[in-house]
Amino acid sequence: MDTADKKADQSETAENFSILTQAQYQLEHREQKDMEPIKDEMPTSILQDPFSGEEGTQVQYRIMKWCSELGTKQISVMIAQSISLGVLSLPSSMATLGFIPYVEKTTLKQTSGCILILGIGALTTYTGYVLGQFKLRHPHIHNMSDAAEILFGTWGREIVTVTQIIFFVFLMGAHILTFSIMMNTLTDHGACTIIFCLVGAIICFVLTLSRRLQDVSYLGIICKRDSCSSLYTQTDQIPASLSIFISVTVTIIAVGIEAPDIKAYSVNHPTLLSGFSASLNIIISFAGHLAFFSFQSELAEPRDFTKALVALQVTDTSLYLVAAVVIYYYAGADVKSPALLSTSTTVAKVAFGIALGTIVIAGVIIAHVGAKTIYVRLFRGTNRMNESSLVSYGTWVLIVLLLWTIAWVIANAIPVFNDLLSLLAAAFASWFSFGLEGLFWLHMNRGKLDTKRKIVLAVLNVFLVVICVLMCGMGLWATGKGISISAKNAHGAFSCADNR
Template sequence: MPSYEDASEGQRAHQADIEKQTSQHSRTYHDGNRRLSTFDKEDPFGDESDAEIKYRTMSWWQAAMVMIAETISLGILSLPSVLASIGLVPGLILIVSLGLIATYTGYTMYQFKLVYPGVHNMADVGEVLMGPIGREVLGAAQVIFLIFTMGSHVLTFTIAMNAITGHATCTIVWGIIGLVILCICSLPRTLKKVSYMSIASFISIFSAVMVTMIGVGIEQPDPVVHATVKTGFASAFASVTNIIFAYAGHVAFFSFISELKNPKDFPRALIFLQAWDITLYIIVALVVYRYTGPDVKSPALGSANNVVKRVAYGIALPTIIIAGIIYAHVAAKYIYVRIFRGTKHMSKRTWLAVGSWVGIVLCLWVIAWIIAESIPVFNDLLSLISSLFASWFTYGLSGVLWLYINHGQWFKNWRKTSLTVANSLIFCLGAAICGIGLYASGVAIKSDAGSGGSWTCADNQSTG
């Protein structure tokens, strides 16, 4: 069986090898049974030559912008507080190292997609790996993860509106307003339309963190910062899970590849994303922590004075909304494709198709709003999401995917052996993050339970 792991031997030669071996792999039998037939052949959107709605329309740069808007959003706002919790040196080392691993695991997902072109989401991956049970388990996990992440965007919207307006009205009212706005903006059915909004999202978050960095640099020029910080285990590991959340975009990668005009363009979009997010994460975390010190807020936009904070949150509103829309789109698209795959409703604007899409979007956002009102502490919500889901979707699962498509070749040569060990360790990394992270986030949520904020009109800026 071929090698799928090396992208450095020349892009054209490598892609030709992938195509050749993909064809061979689709004919592979194990114990007299085919591994899978459905996902070897079928594209999730079928033949779009005469389709009223075409899905495979994104260029690589549009995919890159969607990925940037999805990934570089709320995660970046928690990173300065991570440095305050565990120290400057370990925090920066973790941001870089986890980012590099996330780049590799994203590429592994791309390789898996080339082998199984019909895979559109994590549920499809689960069916390839474990049959119908795997489909239900990973499909449910994907939707739950996306809904929780949508909830974090509703929560951040309420924090932003309280900051901008000086808590002009009940926080629950801001949550309902955010719910309505996010529902309406999630109605487009294709990612290409969302990609244009993603450009505004990137400009938004970039400008907001720039305003914050300039603001804290002018106001607090010389606080005390620490290279390392002595802290409790649970608190330290909860901070690590916030870094993981900053790289939690992998859950949607299969959906993004499926809507590319040319799926082989995905590595370009991935490298573009990772270059931007690692660089921005380092700069923002370092600068904001350096000029704010141990009292840095999370989300980080709250670290500046009231005027700068209001301006920063105002500028950040587009990314708070648009990144939430992308997560909602992926969740809704999974359910929609699951219901209508192979029918005329996939590519037509029938009453059933439109009504179903609107209903799915509305239900998802209502559940997300309930989660946001129930877990009102920003870092605690991110930590829980990361521990339960991002640990697997960004890290652990990718190790399994590599081992699966390279089955029978694990110890073929020294290079294969090295990659087998590396991907086994990536799987173990995901398992460790999940188990330890759940403990740490549980401790944090319990300790913050007495601070109030759940289902209340109170100002939630301090609980963020």
């Protein structure tokens, strides 16, 4: 072979090697890119993680732990936020729906309270997990409106921003309303209900003044070991979320001892209106999902969110089922809502006094997440959030003040506890706890339905979206009818009357 042929062969070999090397590089680069978080084509200010690069700044947010040696952190916040008002309405929902399903000639004619609690608990655990995975896929997400922009663009972001703020404010109003019921119980209606609502709003406003969720988590501590009884020797701190457990336990024991001679029906036959309203109260009990993105954003390790979620769902489902069944069983068909009113006057005062921590702190956590949504929207991509300047903190205070003022108005405008919860469940919880999660999963798995497992999950998530639409439409109808009926029997808006 002459010299020219050898040079040609060497040149061809070098060219082939170069092509092979380039192809290998592209393959490796593609694999590495597939493992990286997905970056959507959106403005830089929107894509940026609001809490990234905060090392060395005056105010740092991403310092939460899901659990620590000093007691529960993320778990405490999630339980305090989720297990609050919902559990107080479940016994009356059980009284409407009955314990067990109604079956006629092998056909299920009607579901039951127990099945709904377990079923909704399982579904919301799954949808919470979907939210956690969506956040890991898109680290810049801080709240539901960020996630909505990925699916629907700018218009979707704006719509969800408005609706989630409305949801937060209505939930805050529900906590103010519960605070006024508590004060009327403790004082035997010692003052105007409007004044009690105002006192509750002021207390919650003061406790919401910190900008960091980590600081709010410390509100979940009702005492330290050196100031508590010797019973608490295994932990340094006791979460205030425990107050709702103790309060419900006191109620369960009290109704068991008092045991009024009233039937608790295993199978009930509610109307479409009453049955749907009762179901909505169960749904709102599991509707903490709107705050999950914010909780996960301030975790030092976002992947730990799943651990906190499982702990929350096991805890709340167990408590809800036991409280609803036992209180209804002993209190009978006329069980009241909130359930703490189903006992004697003295026991109700004790139970409400114990529940004070959760009633207030759960509202504070909800307000904090709502205010943080607006705050991040205003200052995202700037240094304002990590500063202690007058503008930075003053803006936070004004946002919190505005939200609690609107919540106080709502608490006085819709004075019936169950109706307010049903309205929240129908209009908002249906989407934030079921529908959007189904859409998020479908978005993450576009073009990936290549296994039986993925196909089954796709069917499940389409089912979630369909159920959400039905729940929202039927729920708003049932709630509207319920509020119109209650308005004829209850005192009017902005009334000083006793609202127990």
